[in-house]
Amino acid sequence: MSTLTWTPDAPGELLPGWRAADVAAADAARLATGVDLMAVAAHALAGRCAALLRERAGGVSGRAVVLLVGPGNNGGDALLAGASLRRRGAGVTALLLADRAHEGGVAGLRAAGGRVIRPHPDDEADLHHAADLVRDADLVVDGVLGIGARGAVRGAAHDLLERVALRGGAVVACDLPSGLDPDTGALSGPVLPADVTVTFGAAKAGLLLPRGRHVVGELVVVDLGLEEHLPDPALHLVRDGGAPDLPGPHVAVRWPRPWRDADKYARGVLGVAAGDDRYPGAAVLACSAAAASGVGMVRYVPADGRAAAVDPVGPLVLRAVPELLVQPLADVGRVQAWVVGPGVSEPDDPRVRHVLEEADEPAVVDAGALQAAARLTREGTLRRPDRLLLTPHRGELERVAGVLGLERREDAVDTARDVVARTGAVVLLKGADTVVLTPEGRTTVVPGGPPWLATAGAGDVLAGVAGALLAAGTAPGRAATLAAHVHAVAAHRASRGGPLHAALVADEVRGVVADALGARVPGEGLASGGAPVLWDDGARD
Ligand SMILES: NC(=O)C1=CN([C@@H]2O[C@H](COP(=O)(O)OP(=O)(O)OC[C@H]3O[C@@H](n4cnc5c(N)ncnc54)[C@H](O)[C@@H]3O)[C@@H](O)[C@H]2O)[C@@H](O)CC1
Numbered sequence: 001m002s003t004l005t006w007t008p009d010a011p012g013e014l015l016p017g018w019r020a021a022d023v024a025a026a027d028a029a030r031l032a033t034g035v036d037l038m039a040v041a042a043h044a045l046a047g048r049c050a051a052l053l054r055e056r057a058g059g060v061s062g063r064a065v066v067l068l069v070g071p072g073n074n075g076g077d078a079l080l081a082g083a084s085l086r087r088r089g090a091g092v093t094a095l096l097l098a099d100r101a102h103e104g105g106v107a108g109l110r111a112a113g114g115r116v117i118r119p120h121p122d123d124e125a126d127l128h129h130a131a132d133l134v135r136d137a138d139l140v141v142d143g144v145l146g147i148g149a150r151g152a153v154r155g156a157a158h159d160l161l162e163r164v165a166l167r168g169g170a171v172v173a174c175d176l177p178s179g180l181d182p183d184t185g186a187l188s189g190p191v192l193p194a195d196v197t198v199t200f201g202a203a204k205a206g207l208l209l210p211r212g213r214h215v216v217g218e219l220v221v222v223d224l225g226l227e228e229h230l231p232d233p234a235l236h237l238v239r240d241g242g243a244p245d246l247p248g249p250h251v252a253v254r255w256p257r258p259w260r261d262a263d264k265y266a267r268g269v270l271g272v273a274a275g276d277d278r279y280p281g282a283a284v285l286a287c288s289a290a291a292a293s294g295v296g297m298v299r300y301v302p303a304d305g306r307a308a309a310v311d312p313v314g315p316l317v318l319r320a321v322p323e324l325l326v327q328p329l330a331d332v333g334r335v336q337a338w339v340v341g342p343g344v345s346e347p348d349d350p351r352v353r354h355v356l357e358e359a360d361e362p363a364v365v366d367a368g369a370l371q372a373a374a375r376l377t378r379e380g381t382l383r384r385p386d387r388l389l390l391t392p393h394r395g396e397l398e399r400v401a402g403v404l405g406l407e408r409r410e411d412a413v414d415t416a417r418d419v420v421a422r423t424g425a426v427v428l429l430k431g432a433d434t435v436v437l438t439p440e441g442r443t444t445v446v447p448g449g450p451p452w453l454a455t456a457g458a459g460d461v462l463a464g465v466a467g468a469l470l471a472a473g474t475a476p477g478r479a480a481t482l483a484a485h486v487h488a489v490a491a492h493r494a495s496r497g498g499p500l501h502a503a504l505v506a507d508e509v510r511g512v513v514a515d516a517l518g519a520r521v522p523g524e525g526l527a528s529g530g531a532p533v534l535w536d537d538g539a540r541d
């Protein structure tokens, strides 16, 4: 299924998502003011269904619409939308897939001339017939379960979804694709991937999280006037610039830019403690990416306290970034941030110990330094975790959680949240999508790069970009979100649908940042030509 997009009328750089319980409470508060929310929801749903029928089937009148109807109000929404489509001339059949169905909805559909069928859950011929109706429909509306869902879809709906889950025609999900957990995005049992999800009142968090996003299709958020009844969102999703290879307004507004007479310290000086004899390339990639991200200067710190003259990695990083300095740990000059860990294969590498136990500067902690951060957390000697950005992929996260002695969780995002709570550091969890979690409780989902990005060295590039931002004074949570987005956009450019390798991604970073800054909306964020972000609070992303 396509990646998630959302309609332009949902403004802002970030799309907020809420927990189902918070939306249900806001629904109830709004209902108490006397608004017929279901009528508003069904009207909007019918409108989007009609538009999709026109796009895909050339019109509404005479087209076949099948409603999959569950026991609750979600089914009620679908039935009332079906009644509206019937009045516009569509042939509408409701399949009632539970032992009860929303009475007003059934009556409404019948009154409009729609057909209502209740397939018997144990009758093979009934289910077969229902599956045929679904397969032949121009449009299927999934109204089996909404935010009242608990676990995988059960009963006749389960059996039917299993038979039709791979059908090709248009599907509109009512509030959310049934079988998707509204809070976590977990998919249990068969799920009908939607072309469009019309969600009511507020986007549910699960629609924006990695596991859920790929079955949501285009997301339309219907305004039910819930704002004043909703608490803070559970998470945010970062928006691109209209296509995966265009940076979104989030970057334009927040990327630090130098003022006219800024020196290298104002731009940021980054120490890179990465690479060793086994993994020299990690150092090259991290340094190149940092340079492409606008850092003022890079100090490269070789392994083993070696002097520049004898370090074999130094000439490689110098060839990639001629302006950097190679300085052994004992002589390293002033830095404003660190990247530590990419391509570091020795667990007791003194560079790792220095950054994690002695330094005060913010640091990106990646790869070979992650387990050390976990071990030092356990021992109580990790220095100022609030300055740290941990960047594990899933496997590394599990190892970190293991060292920390955390309980095993099924969902990696939950594990990451536990690691944040235990360490006090920001965690950037790499995966198909990136999830950034901060100790203040903020969760941000950043849509990922192309699948080709799952390649050696991609993480080293990301670490370099994030390090450059930390060096410029951007707070760890914000740096993580910005870096992940720029990295993903750069990867889309490097790939153009085909294979890529990490150095190509690093090469694209500069152009992505330039485009983002060029597209910046005047009057928003920093003043034009203004100061870089210096130690912003980072509480908000
Ligand atoms: N509360 C409101 O005022 C509004 C609700 N709306 C709609 O109502 C929906 C929520 O309605 P409900 O609270 O009735 O909940 P649902 O329609 O999601 O369904 C809950 C029902 O399904 C059953 N059920 C739960 N999990 C199941 C499973 N895994 N397999 C089979 N059956 C299961 C439950 O027993 C319960 O009867 C929203 O998603 C939205 O579509 C909208 O009309 C907007 C306003």
Ligand SMILES: [K+]
Pocket: 074, 142, 143, 144, 145, 146, 173, 174, 175, 176, 177, 178
């Ligand atoms: K649904």
